[in-house]
Every structure is written in C-alpha cells, then in structure tokens.
Amino acid sequence: MFYNIIHNHLIKYPIPINIKYTWSFGSLAGIIFSVQLITGFLLSMHYDPNINAAFDSVEHIVRDIYGGYLLRYFHANGASMFFIVLYIHMARGLYYGSYVGKKGRYKLWASGVIIYLLVMATAFLGYVLPWGQMSYWGATVITNLMSVIPFVGHDVVEWLWGGFSVSNPTLNRFYSLHFGLPFAVAALIIIHLYLLHLVGSSNVLSVLSKRSKITFHPYATLKDVFSFFAFFILFSFFVFFSPDALGHPDNYIEANPMVTPPHIVPEWYFLPFYGILRSIPNKVAGVIAMFFSILILLVFPIFYMSNKKNFSNYYYIFSKFFFWFFVMTFFVLMWVGSKPPEDPYILVGQVFTFFYFIFFIIKVFIDYILWIFMKIHLLQFIILVIFLIMILSIEKGYMV
Structure with missing residues (x-):
C-alpha cells in the first residue's frame, strides 16, 4: 500500500x-517544516517553560549542550527561511492565478492560506519562548490587540494571559500551543497535498491538457533537489556565519516587565502587517485592517468562482505591472513596520496600506475586463473600435 502511494x-x-x-x-x-519539527522536538527536551528559567535554559542549550547552538540556530533561522519560502510560494500562486480555474482550486488555495495563518500563530508563540525583552513586550502588545473585541475583549486578553499580565501561565500556555500547533499544520499540509493531487499542478501557461504532462520523477525531483541544495547554502550561511542577523538584539536581554524597549518590533515576516496596524491612528480600525490584510487572501478569489478561466499574469502586461507594484508595496510596508510610529512613516504607511488593498480590487477588475475581451473575437473587437473612432470623428466634424 505504501509503495502504491509513493509510486x-x-x-x-x-x-x-x-x-x-x-x-x-x-x-x-x-522539507524546512520537517527540519523545524525535528529541531523543535530536540530543543523541547532541554527548554524550561518557566519565567525564572526560560531565558537561562536557552543560554544553557547554546553554551552547554553538545551541538545545542546548532539546534537553536537551525530552529530560529529555520522560521525565517520557512517564511521566505512561503512568501515566494504564495507569490507564485498569486502571479500565475493558482486560486482560480479547475473546480477545487479555490479549496487548494484556501487550505494554503489557512496553513499560512497557523504558521504565523506558531511562529509568534515560538518567538515568545526565549523570554527576552522583545519576546515579553511583543507578547504584551500582540495579545492586547484582542481587547478590541466588543464586550469580551479584556476578558479574552486576561484568559490568554492566565492572569492580569503576561506571566508564567502565559509562557506555559504559549509553550503548549507552540508544541501542538505544528501537528495541526502537518495535518493541513496532508490535506493540501491531497487537494493538489485532485486538481493537478498549475503551470505558467495554464495549459491543462494531459498530452502536455510528464511524470514527477525524474524531471521535477531533479529541480527540487537542485533548489534544495541552492537554498541550503543560503540557510547554512545564516546558521554558521550570521545566526543573529534576522533576530533582534534586545532579545539577548532577559525579559524585564519594568523596562519597556524604546522601539518594539516583531520578527521581519510580521512587519508588513505591523506596518498596516501602526499606520492607522485608531486602534480598532488598525486591528481590523491588519487582520483583513491577511484574510483578504481568502476573500478575493471568491469573485472568480463563476469563472473557470485561469488568469495567469504571464499573458497580461497590466497584471504584471500591478503584481510587481504589489510586491513593492509589501516591502515598503515591511520597512514602515520596522520604523517608529512617527511622521513621515505614518503617512507612507497609510498611502501604501491603501495600495495594498486596492491591488486586489484592481486585479479582479482587470481580470474580468480581459475575460470579456477573450469572449469577443479579436476581429469583432477591432471593428468595434474602428466604429467608435468613426462616430467620434463624425461628431467632432459636426461640432466644427
């Protein structure tokens, strides 16, 4: 049975x-997710989820455990590598229209977005565990966002904390959730692969003919192996030569509830959404905008449900332009999220927050216009344009 599945x-x-x-x-x-599971499991054998020992236990892993520094830096940098791969994977799906087309593609896309949401939650929980300054204050700021929930917001925050502030019960809960959520992610990955094999892989030209297909092995496996080794070189550079480049120096200071860091920032992969949050002066509106900036990935493909045409940006120059403008917007918001909440960063953040959301509206609009053009025969379209030009010329002549 196992052989048949593999075959x-x-x-x-x-x-x-x-x-x-x-x-x-x-x-x-x-592959990187598997690395995270293995290194995380090994780290859990030495980590102590107690506010009086968590910071020291991480130092103990790095300094005293044989090979512990490798486990710690593979796991810490593996989170960043995982998000780099996820963002490229999602950008490729967005660029080539993987969310629309054959029946079942939206389910495939939606399962991927849900995986992304769970991975974000898992990464946030893991960031709290070292119990450094940025871990503590990051947990305080992010959990406080739940206070905007009407009527029960403050109760939800205290329930998350297990008390009246981020303390030992909070760390224990976050540790348990950080350990358990990856198993939910693994289950969703299996579902994601199942849905992928139901609808088949997308491609550059949106060609779905069986005649234009080849077997996964050896053609795709060779590409995967090459990609793995190329990416592993980048991964190894951060682990062995610059293990702290993607982290924050304040997290090497033990958490102190009495000292607030001058500038609280999350990990780099959360910065675009943090930039949206801080660009809006109203707390409730900022939280809604931040959450919707992620949930919009689930919402906008619904407008394509009645259309089975795959809108790959490979064909259309306008779609290409707006896609790369969206990528630039994402990086600008990342930059804004890393800066203090003051002018001119607030203004820049507001402008590019607008660009972020308008991209999805423009994309749907342009794709539908292109779909209408494809429904009309090219010759008929040319005749229509010539006819309109003639009418405008005649009207202009009468006006003269």
Missing part, C-alpha cells in the same frame, strides 16, 4: 511539462 502520487504523478523552478518552493517548504 502513484510521487514517482508517476503527472505534472505539466512547463513548470519552472518556482514550483519547487512547495516541496522546499515541506
């Missing part, structure tokens, strides 16, 4: 002949 769904699994190396990032995400 049918891996070795002989049909894939489009024209997929690129960017399709390897899905497999790469699975």
Whole structure:
C-alpha cells in the first residue's frame, strides 16, 4: 500500500511539462517544516517553560549542550527561511492565478492560506519562548490587540494571559500551543497535498491538457533537489556565519516587565502587517485592517468562482505591472513596520496600506475586463473600435 502511494502520487504523478523552478518552493517548504519539527522536538527536551528559567535554559542549550547552538540556530533561522519560502510560494500562486480555474482550486488555495495563518500563530508563540525583552513586550502588545473585541475583549486578553499580565501561565500556555500547533499544520499540509493531487499542478501557461504532462520523477525531483541544495547554502550561511542577523538584539536581554524597549518590533515576516496596524491612528480600525490584510487572501478569489478561466499574469502586461507594484508595496510596508510610529512613516504607511488593498480590487477588475475581451473575437473587437473612432470623428466634424 505504501509503495502504491509513493509510486502513484510521487514517482508517476503527472505534472505539466512547463513548470519552472518556482514550483519547487512547495516541496522546499515541506522539507524546512520537517527540519523545524525535528529541531523543535530536540530543543523541547532541554527548554524550561518557566519565567525564572526560560531565558537561562536557552543560554544553557547554546553554551552547554553538545551541538545545542546548532539546534537553536537551525530552529530560529529555520522560521525565517520557512517564511521566505512561503512568501515566494504564495507569490507564485498569486502571479500565475493558482486560486482560480479547475473546480477545487479555490479549496487548494484556501487550505494554503489557512496553513499560512497557523504558521504565523506558531511562529509568534515560538518567538515568545526565549523570554527576552522583545519576546515579553511583543507578547504584551500582540495579545492586547484582542481587547478590541466588543464586550469580551479584556476578558479574552486576561484568559490568554492566565492572569492580569503576561506571566508564567502565559509562557506555559504559549509553550503548549507552540508544541501542538505544528501537528495541526502537518495535518493541513496532508490535506493540501491531497487537494493538489485532485486538481493537478498549475503551470505558467495554464495549459491543462494531459498530452502536455510528464511524470514527477525524474524531471521535477531533479529541480527540487537542485533548489534544495541552492537554498541550503543560503540557510547554512545564516546558521554558521550570521545566526543573529534576522533576530533582534534586545532579545539577548532577559525579559524585564519594568523596562519597556524604546522601539518594539516583531520578527521581519510580521512587519508588513505591523506596518498596516501602526499606520492607522485608531486602534480598532488598525486591528481590523491588519487582520483583513491577511484574510483578504481568502476573500478575493471568491469573485472568480463563476469563472473557470485561469488568469495567469504571464499573458497580461497590466497584471504584471500591478503584481510587481504589489510586491513593492509589501516591502515598503515591511520597512514602515520596522520604523517608529512617527511622521513621515505614518503617512507612507497609510498611502501604501491603501495600495495594498486596492491591488486586489484592481486585479479582479482587470481580470474580468480581459475575460470579456477573450469572449469577443479579436476581429469583432477591432471593428468595434474602428466604429467608435468613426462616430467620434463624425461628431467632432459636426461640432466644427
């Protein structure tokens, strides 16, 4: 049975002949996720989830445990590597319209977004565990966002804390959730792969013909292996030569509830959404905008449900332009999120928050216009344009 699963769904699994190396990032995400599971499990054997011992236990792992520094830095930098791969994987799906087309594609896309949400939650919980200054105050700021929930907001915050502030019960709960959530992510990854094999892999040209497909092995496996080794070089650079480059120096200071850092920032992969949150002066509106900036990834593909055409940006220059403008917007918001909440960063954040949301509206609009053009025969469209030009010329002549 196991051999049949491997043979049918891996070795002989049909894939489009024209997929690129960017399709390897899905497999790469699975490999890095496995690394995170293994290193996290080994770290849990030495970590002490107590506010009086958590910080020292992390130092003990790095300094006293044989190979402990490798476990710690592989796990800490692995989170950043995982998000790099996830963002590229999602950007590829957004660029080539993987969320629309054959029946079941929206379910595939939605399962991926849910995985992303759970991974974000898991990463946030893990960031709190070292119990440094940024861990403590990051937990305080982010959990306080729940206070905007009408009527029960403050009760929810105290329930999350297990008291009246971030303390030992909070750390214990976050540790348990950080350990348990990856198993939910693993289950969703299996569902994601199942849905992928139901609808088949997308491709650059949106070609779905069975004649244009090849087997996964050896063609895709060679690309995946090459991508893995190329990415592992980048991963190894951060682990061995610059293990703290993607972290915050304040997290090497033990958590102190009596001293607030001058500038509280989350990890880099949360910065775009943090930038949206701080760009809006009203707390409730900022929290709503931040959460909707993520949930919009689930909402906007619904407008394509009645259309089975796959809108790959490969064909359309306007869609390409707006996509790369969206990528620039994402990085600008990341930069804004890393800066203090003051002018001109607030103004820049507000402008690019507007661009972030308007992208999805413009994308749906442009894709539907293109879909209408494709429904009209090219010759008929040219005749229509000539006819309109003639009418405008005649009217202009009468006016003269």
